[in-house]
Amino acid sequence: xxxxxxxxxxxxxxxxxxxxxxxxxxxxxxxxxxxxxxxxxxxxxxxxxxxxxxxxxxxxxxxxxxxxxxxxxxxxxxxxxxxxxxxxxxxxxxxxxxxxxxxxxxxxxxxxxxxxxxxxxxxxxxxxxxxxxxxxxxxxxxxxxxxxxxxxxxxxxxxxxxxxxxxxxxxxxxxxxxxxxxxxxxxxxxxxxxxxxxxxxxxxxxxxxxxxxxxxxxxxxxxxxxxxxxxxxxxxxxxxxxxxxxxxxxxxxxxxxxxxxxxxxxxxxxxxxxxxxxxxxxxxxxxxxxxxxxxxxxxxxxxxxxxxxxxxxxxxxxxxxxxxxxxxxxxxxxxxxxxxxxxxxxxxxxxxxxxxxxxxxxxxxxxxxxxxxxxxxxx
Amino acid sequence: xxxxxxxxxxxxxxxxxxxxxxxxxxxxxxxxxxxxxxxxxxxxxxxxxxxxxxxxxxxxxxxxxxxxxxxxxxxxxxxxxxxxxxxxxxxxxxxxxxxxxxxxxxxxxxxxxxxxxxxxxxxxxxxxxxxxxxxxxxxxxxxxxxxxxxxxxxxxxxxxxxxxxxxxxxxxxxxxxxxxxxxxxxxxxxxxxxxxxxxxxxxxxxxxxxxxxxxxxxxxxxxxxxxxxxxxxxxxxxxxxxxxxxxxxxxxxxxxxxxxxxxxx
Numbered sequence: 001x002x003x004x005x006x007x008x009x010x011x012x013x014x015x016x017x018x019x020x021x022x023x024x025x026x027x028x029x030x031x032x033x034x035x036x037x038x039x040x041x042x043x044x045x046x047x048x049x050x051x052x053x054x055x056x057x058x059x060x061x062x063x064x065x066x067x068x069x070x071x072x073x074x075x076x077x078x079x080x081x082x083x084x085x086x087x088x089x090x091x092x093x094x095x096x097x098x099x100x101x102x103x104x105x106x107x108x109x110x111x112x113x114x115x116x117x118x119x120x121x122x123x124x125x126x127x128x129x130x131x132x133x134x135x136x137x138x139x140x141x142x143x144x145x146x147x148x149x150x151x152x153x154x155x156x157x158x159x160x161x162x163x164x165x166x167x168x169x170x171x172x173x174x175x176x177x178x179x180x181x182x183x184x185x186x187x188x189x190x191x192x193x194x195x196x197x198x199x200x201x202x203x204x205x206x207x208x209x210x211x212x213x214x215x216x217x218x219x220x221x222x223x224x225x226x227x228x229x230x231x232x233x234x235x236x237x238x239x240x241x242x243x244x245x246x247x248x249x250x251x252x253x254x255x256x257x258x259x260x261x262x263x264x265x266x267x268x269x270x271x272x273x274x275x276x277x278x279x280x281x282x283x284x285x286x287x288x289x290x291x292x293x294x295x296x297x298x299x300x301x302x303x304x305x306x307x308x309x310x311x312x313x314x315x316x317x318x319x320x321x322x323x324x325x326x327x328x329x330x331x332x333x334x335x336x337x338x339x340x341x342x343x344x345x346x347x348x349x350x351x352x353x354x355x356x357x358x359x360x361x362x363x364x365x366x367x368x369x370x371x372x373x374x375x376x377x378x379x
Numbered sequence: 380x381x382x383x384x385x386x387x388x389x390x391x392x393x394x395x396x397x398x399x400x401x402x403x404x405x406x407x408x409x410x411x412x413x414x415x416x417x418x419x420x421x422x423x424x425x426x427x428x429x430x431x432x433x434x435x436x437x438x439x440x441x442x443x444x445x446x447x448x449x450x451x452x453x454x455x456x457x458x459x460x461x462x463x464x465x466x467x468x469x470x471x472x473x474x475x476x477x478x479x480x481x482x483x484x485x486x487x488x489x490x491x492x493x494x495x496x497x498x499x500x501x502x503x504x505x506x507x508x509x510x511x512x513x514x515x516x517x518x519x520x521x522x523x524x525x526x527x528x529x530x531x532x533x534x535x536x537x538x539x540x541x542x543x544x545x546x547x548x549x550x551x552x553x554x555x556x557x558x559x560x561x562x563x564x565x566x567x568x569x570x571x572x573x574x575x576x577x578x579x580x581x582x583x584x585x586x587x588x589x590x591x592x593x594x595x596x597x598x599x600x601x602x603x604x605x606x607x608x609x610x611x612x613x614x615x616x617x618x619x620x621x622x623x624x625x626x627x628x629x630x631x632x633x634x635x636x637x638x639x640x641x642x643x644x
Contacts, residue, residue: 030491064504067503068500071503092569092570096507096570099507099509099562099566100503100511106512106513344474344475344519345474345475346475347474
């Protein structure tokens with residue numbers, strides 16, 4: 001819709017000490033208005049002016065645009081000790097102006113962005129890092145206490161929550177775990193096969209895929225998927241509960257959030273992760289077999305026979321144990337970020353992001369440490 | 380005759396097969412402070428959603444002037460809705476932005492104003508609602524009442540012709556609620572805009588309402604219409620009377636005639 005406006009004009013007439021402003025035209029948001037600078041400059045420079053009057057006979061429609069201009073004129077007037085006579089303005093404008101000046105501006109509310117010295121920034125960073133570690137340890141301590149309560153049979157949470165969480169973390173995650181592990185097995189087989197085929201040793205693809213999946217990749221990939229899928233979900237759920245004061249409500253009803261919210265989630269993940277890991281191993285091996293059998297002239301029977309020879313029970317146990325540890329770490333970081341969440345929408349986003357980042361960092365650190373230990377122990 | 384500011388014609392609201400309200404038929408005139416009232420769960424807020432273009436009526440029309448909101452194509456609807464401003468129950472300020480950014484958002488999206496101009500308008504709007512100087516605060520750093528007023532400043536950013544309020548005084552102390560009422564009335568008086576308000580705050584209803592519609596959840600339709608004071612003195616519907624007197628007439632065993640005398644005295 002195109003509406004035509006009367007052109008805005010401001011005529012300034014000076015009669016001795018009085019400045020008369022005649023406003024004309026449609027003074028609305030999408031109109032072009034004349035610059036106020038000459039007028040404001042005149043008010044600043046000409047100290048003989050002590051009064052300002054308006055005439056608005058030719059003023060058409062007006063809205064916030066006129067109001068902001070008037071406010072600038074009035075403020076400058078107040079600053080220069082010029083009396084601004086508002087009585088000839090339309091009633092609506094007078095009413096709005098009285099509202100604007102009804103509550104004086106809170107000067108102490110204004111914020112001044114001061115540039116902070118770099119030393120202060122480093123100090124702040126160090127302090128918040130220490131704070132971060134201490135809050136992590138606090139959370140860990142509270143978790144241990146609530147696990148203690150669980151062992152003594154005193155932890156209070158709803159069994160149904162545990163089942164819902166198991167459903168969410170386990171069966172619902174199977175499709176994505178299937179897809180990713182299958183493809184990882186496939187890729188692993190391809191990468192190794194090209195080298196091994198040079199020596200006619202295609203059959204060893206079975207060893208490589210089998211050991212690679214069970215000891216390392218199966219559990220690791222499952223953990224990465226679950227940190228994105230479940231860790232972030234935990235953080236977002238608990239964070240939103242924090243925003244809605246639901247966690248406060250639980251506290252007032254005498255529940256410990258650590259037991260009521262964190263325990264069922266952690267238990268669910270600890271129960272489910274070994275199974276997912278085992279499943280991921282299997283899918284990877286099937287993926288590997290597809291490549292080996294399809295492209296490198298090895299029969300299905302040979303492949304699985306070779307795999308069965310290559311993998312020992314201890315390999316499986318190492319992989320599944322690692323994955324259980326990852327499960328604890330995912331639940332811990334997800335829940336911790338959720339419980340630490342602030343009370344706004346953006347804080348929930350931050351909580352989910354930092355949950356995934358924390359999960360992955362923890363998983364990689366834990367994985368390297370455990371691999372090193374296994375290597376030293378010779379398992 | 381100029382068409383009324385807003386007209387609802389034979390509207391039915393429903394979630395799927397579940398009918399919330401039916402046969403709604405009323406008009407809102409320019410300059411009205413129009414109250415949508417009724418008990419909890421009768422569909423007041425749902426009606427508001429239909430008026431501000433968030434939900435499509437199952438049947439019937441919403442006319443802004445002569446234009447039907449839901450039959451218009453998307454651009455026309457956008458333009459109609461740009462002439463309205465909405466204050467949601469909790470303020471609904473975007474929590475990741477400061478108050479100034481919240482108010483500047485519609486201005487920078489829907490007008491061609493420069494940054495300086497927008498800053499001036501933002502300060503003016505904040506001053507109007509008594510929050511001068513709070514430009515750089517985040518919504519989480521100010522009180523609930525202040526959030527509500529900041530929400531009002533955002534709703535008014537584009538100088539709307541129609542202002543919608545969803546439970547403006549909910550969660551405010553009586554004095555703040557009164558101040559908000561006064562603010563709404565003086566904005567209406569000075570800006571010449573129309574106000575549509577969902578509320579069950581009796582004090583507000585009688586203090587500032589000039590016209591109203593009463594929704595009933597049992598019969599699923601509107602059972603009374605008119606200025607709240609007039610409804611109190613003239614309505615013969617027991618549900619309306621019970622609502623407008625907080626059920627006290629009934630408890631005291633007073634009858635219709637008494638309530639009339641009561642309100643006239």
